[in-house]
Amino acid sequence: MELLYFAWLREKVGIASESVPLPDGIADVGGLLTWMADRGPGYAEAMKDLSVVRVAVNQEFAHSTDPVKDGDEVAFFPPVTGG
């Protein structure tokens, strides 16, 4: 799957995007987030306060119970501030 990071999430993780295989046993957005927080200090820092993390799966806003599968584009970012 393709993981994308934006704004301060990108800065904390340290990269804008990466390709990873779907981790074993992960089937939804909530599982993916828990797995992400364990990948290292930058990821842990980025996922520390999930109240300010939004997730989009294949360019659509997703909830923690929404499924993820290999091949998905999953983006992590703060609440939007455009307009």
Add this chain to the structure above:
Amino acid sequence: MELLYFAWLREKVGIASESVPLPDGIADVGGLLTWMADRGPGYAEAMKDLSVVRVAVNQEFAHSTDPVKDGDEVAFFPPVTGG
């Protein structure tokens, strides 16, 4: 006093403005309207349906109980349709 007429009220009355002395015994907008309707066929026609007549005294919207006095500028017109 100066009387002004706009839109179809002007067309029915036949003139855009006229100067008249304050009629005897007239002290408010309602009295003036009743007096106006008796001035001739054009005036009667213009004042036939008062639900579509608006009055401004000295450039301010006025109610039937608002006073009129000599020297006032009193305008008669239909509900506005600008904008």
Add this chain to the structure above:
Amino acid sequence: MAIRVQSEDFDVAAETKALVAGNTNIGAVVTFTGLVREIAGGEAISAMTLEHYPDMTEAMLAKIEAQANDRWALDASLIIHRYGRLEPGEQIVLVITASPHRQAAFEAAEFLMDWLKTKAPFWKQEATVDGEKWVAAKASDDDATDRWTENFPESPAKIVVAKG
């Protein structure tokens, strides 16, 4: 706030630029432009003629300005209303509002348009194939204005006269 009543056309871009230029406190600019429609009330019109009462428009301006500025933090605002003969596609009216924030700019622009529609002394006459017709006021415009306040001080209330 300024109001201009004129027969000439106006340039929205130039007016906006003049209002906003150099004021970096402004974060939101709303413009409303009203155009003459070719079809009005189901009938084709070839032109429209606007009559007005200039002294009253001027006299009303100070009040509407005070109300708008009491309600919203406006950095600048402008109203232009044309009179005379206009053809379909031509511009009739312009409202511009500028504020630090978008909600104030939107609300003030709507308020000023509602005011123009129900309180400003302009009257439209449409030229149709059946001849010239004065446009009737819409109750929906009064309703739109009513949302801004109860007891609007200069409400153009119906005249009720005791027949005697």
Add this chain to the structure above:
Amino acid sequence: MAIRVQSEDFDVAAETKALVAGNTNIGAVVTFTGLVREIAGGEAISAMTLEHYPDMTEAMLAKIEAQANDRWALDASLIIHRYGRLEPGEQIVLVITASPHRQAAFEAAEFLMDWLKTKAPFWKQEATVDGEKWVAAKASDDDATDRWTENFPESPAKIVVAKG
């Protein structure tokens, strides 16, 4: 409806003209222009940088277009959003709506702006004397969006994860 995401500035007058030209069914045109303010959240800013997620903006467009057209009779509409570095006074965003009637044009423009503020994937970073700061989202923007619907289908709901 069209949406354009670009680093270049835009010309409100030219965009409006292109949308409206020749359509005499249009009676009301509303434009909203968002500008970079010099003071934001009480602090002076020297510039702002906008980051965005282009594929998602594109993917969201069809939905927002369908919603706006279900709700309002729009003859034309346009959204332009800039990205990259912008200085105070520069234009950030443009929304134009055109309709036979003013209420539809106003409401649709507000709806599109509320959507942009809460759903469109853009992020602002401000340059202040203390360095660069990411702008925090405002709850008031979510509230503004909530007025348009309950159960907004693509609502960016908070993620709740059971800690285990």
